[in-house]
Amino acid sequence: MDRKIEIELPQELYQRLEEQCKNKELTLEEYIIFLLYEGEHSKNQVQHIKKVVIGDLQNMIYKVQKTSLNPSNRVTQNEVNCIPLKAFKGQVPKDLKKKIDFFKKQKTFKEDYFYLLINPTEVVGYSGLDFFEEAMPYGQYGFIYCFDLQKPYLTYKNLKNIFNFLGRMIKEEKIYNMDLSTICCNIPEEVLAKLGFKELSHVKRIYGGIKPEIEYDTILQYKETTKDFNVKEMEGLLPINRVLPISYLQNYWMKSLEVIKLKEISFKQTSNSFILQERKRIQDKIYFYYTIFLNPLDLYDRDVLREIYHILIKEINMEALGEGIIIDIPIEIKDILVEYMTCHKEHSIYWYRKLL
Known part of the structure; x- marks a missing residue:
């Protein structure tokens, strides 16, 4: 059974309701009833949306908790x-x-x-x-x-x-x-x-020995002098076989003087060239590993590189050290020098730089 009510409205509000009635082509009474139904509908919509959002949040919380307990899932997400x-x-x-x-x-x-x-x-x-x-x-x-x-x-x-x-x-x-x-x-x-990163140097580290009968493709004229290891005397020189910062190598050699031997090599117009021999034990086998130092400008002279490595190979051959040799060879001359060596294994060592 319908019931009637009477309400008293301010003049301004009454005028606004009348305008809205005309827009919707409703009487004032019909429009007020419409507003009451619409308000209830909106309230139900809000409640529904709240339920959906809360449900989604609960699902997310469950997934996060599950992930934190499962390391295999965490790898791809963190x-x-x-x-x-x-x-x-x-x-x-x-x-x-x-x-x-x-x-x-x-x-x-x-x-x-x-x-x-x-x-x-x-x-x-x-x-x-x-x-x-x-x-x-x-x-x-x-x-x-x-x-x-x-x-x-x-x-x-x-x-x-x-x-x-x-x-x-x-x-x-x-x-x-x-x-x-x-x-x-x-x-x-x-x-x-x-x-x-850009490549600054690339050497091949070769494990092997020197072939017993060698015919050199150049006449080697050089002078060698055995020296005590002295950091100051080698100041300003750089290793051809670039694998670690120089100071790391120097610190190690200063603590290992009993296993190193240093020779100064003079040939052509070069000066202050050194060959350092280091005795290493790797898996119960003795190896002799070589580091060559040159002036920075000579590092990029292929003729100088080829000659100093010929000298190195001749020195090793004269000492008859067998198969326990490790040599780092610049990739530029690798194909030239492997003809003098037997190779059991090899791998590349790169030095990279990124400009900041």
Whole structure:
């Protein structure tokens, strides 16, 4: 049964209702009834939307909780961030602690420039920086002496973020070259190229021996002098076989004088050329490993490179050292010199640089 009510409205409101009635072609009474029904309908819609939103939020919360309990899901969803070791408040994994102790013994560890690579819940990698100034063309550079990231996180996006971060840390030191060696950082060449790195040097490390009967394709005229290892005497020279910063090598040799032998070599117009022989034990076998130092300009003279390596091979042959030889040969002359060597295995070592 319908009921009637009477209401008293302000004049302004009454006039607005009349205008709305005309727009909808309704009487005043019909329009008021319409508004009451419409208001109830809107309230029901709001309640329905609230239920839908709350349901969606509950589903999202469930998925997040499920992901946090399942590491295999977390790998694809979480990005890697870089934080300084000094700022890390969590527990450093035992394996990483051992590696840090190793870097400290090698005197490469710098706490202010050692970084952890983390996802929101765990450490998944690490990297360390060091800074050097050498003769040109290397000059000043920040060197990535260690880099390790768990395989599931080795995505281009993560690598780009990590190297951008390391680049910013280097630029803060007013240095604008970021260098790495594949002996310390095993990232594929095509990925490094995509990240903006350019190849500065490439050597082939050859394990083998010198062939017993050699016919040299050039007459070797040179003078050799056995020397005591002296860092100052070799100042300004660069190694042909570029694998690590010079200061790392010098620090190691100064602690290992009993296993190294140094010869100064004079030939043609060159001066201050050195061949350093180092005795190494690898898997219970003795090897002799060689590092050649030249003036920076001679590093890019193919004739000089060919001759100094001929001299090296002759010196090794005279000592009859057998098959336990390791030589790093620049890729430019690799095909020329392998004719003098037997090769058991070989691999490439690259030095890369990114301009910041």
